[in-house]
Every structure is written in structure tokens, then in C-alpha cells.
Amino acid sequence: MDNIVLCGFMGCGKSTVGRNIARKTGKKFVDMDSYIEDKAGLTVSEIFDKFGEDGFRDMEHNACKELSQLKGLIIASGGGAFTFERNVSVFKGKDTIVLLDVPLSVIKYRLRNDKVRPLLQRPDKDKAMQELYEKRLPIYKNAADIIVSGKNTPMKTAFTVIEAVKEAKI
Numbered sequence: 001m002d003n004i005v006l007c008g009f010m011g012c013g014k015s016t017v018g019r020n021i022a023r024k025t026g027k028k029f030v031d032m033d034s035y036i037e038d039k040a041g042l043t044v045s046e047i048f049d050k051f052g053e054d055g056f057r058d059m060e061h062n063a064c065k066e067l068s069q070l071k072g073l074i075i076a077s078g079g080g081a082f083t084f085e086r087n088v089s090v091f092k093g094k095d096t097i098v099l100l101d102v103p104l105s106v107i108k109y110r111l112r113n114d115k116v117r118p119l120l121q122r123p124d125k126d127k128a129m130q131e132l133y134e135k136r137l138p139i140y141k142n143a144a145d146i147i148v149s150g151k152n153t154p155m156k157t158a159f160t161v162i163e164a165v166k167e168a169k170i
């Protein structure tokens with residue numbers, strides 16, 4: 001089976017929903033950020049500090065290439081991964097790309113106490129999130145094969161994704 005790759009903004013639930021899909025389907029779950037962290041022996045924040053965002057994006061691109069070689073995985077991508085055409089083209093046509101679509105207000109609420117995401121550790125966090133969200137949403141939509149609302153519980157969203165992927169393949 002091809003991989004199911006979840007994409008979407010930080011806080012849309014890619015990792016939690018991905019774990020639920022894996023549990024329900026018996027597939028293996030891979031969190032792309034954790035994969036990068038394990039390879040680098042550093043956290044995402046440490047990678048940003050040490051190598052800058054560009055360094056992180058290169059590692060992310062390598063992770064996309066490596067993971068796309070594997071089969072049958074449920075992959076939670078990092079929120080920036082699918083904003084780069086070079087990563088979209090690694091998965092497009094081979095794996096099923098699913099956008100978890102969540103309104104900005106919900107994302108803002110979910111990430112209100114975030115202390116780990118490097119892009120959100122700034123005094124103008126709210127404004128920065130809004131700008132990034134508006135810029136990225138059309139890019140995610142364009143990359144996705146399937147768009148699913150991620151507003152519900154992770155369990156319900158996981159079920160919706162599984163059904164939508166099945167339907168798309170019929």
C-alpha cells in the first residue's frame with residue numbers, strides 16, 4: 001500500500017490523527033519531525049538554533065525523500081513541509097496527501113501555550129500565525145489529494161480520513 005501523508009498547519013492534529021489512523025488500520029505511524037530529530041540527535045528547536053531554518057528545511061527534504069521510499073506508512077508531515085514544491089513532488093502521484101483543514105481560530109486556541117515550535121516563539125505570535133496561515137492555506141489545498149476537516153476529535157477525524165482515502169481509491 002502507498003503511504004498516507006497528513007499535511008496542514010501547525011496544530012491541525014497531524015500527529016494525533018495520524019496515530020489514530022495507524023491504530024485503526026494496523027499500519028505503522030511515522031512523525032516526520034521525530035524522524036528528523038532522531039536522525040540529527042537534536043530537537044527541532046536545537047536544529048533551528050544550530051543550522052537555521054534553511055538547515056532544518058534541508059533535513060526535512062531528505063526525510064521526505066527517505067520516507068517516500070517506504071510503503072504502508074501513516075506519515076504526519078511537519079507544518080512547513082508541503083509548502084515547498086520539492087517536497088510535494090516527492091509524494092505527489094505516489095502517496096495519498098491528506099490536508100487536515102482547521103480554521104485559524106481553532107489553531108490559535110490549540111497553540112496558545114506552545115513553547116516548542118520555533119516559528120511561534122515571538123512577541124507578535126498572533127499576527128505571525130495569521131500571515132503564515134493565510135499564505136500557506138492555498139498551498140496546502142493545492143498539494144492535497146483529499147481535504148478533510150480536522151475540527152472534530154482526533155478519533156473522528158481519523159475515521160473520516162480512512163473513509164475518504166478508501167473512497168478516493170474506488
Ligand code: S3P
Pocket residue numbers: 008009010011014033044077078079080081117118119
Ligand atoms: C513547522 C512546523 C513544525 C515543525 C517546525 C516547522 C512549520 O511541525 O516541522 O517547527 O514550518 O510549520 P508541526 O506542524 O508538527 O508543528
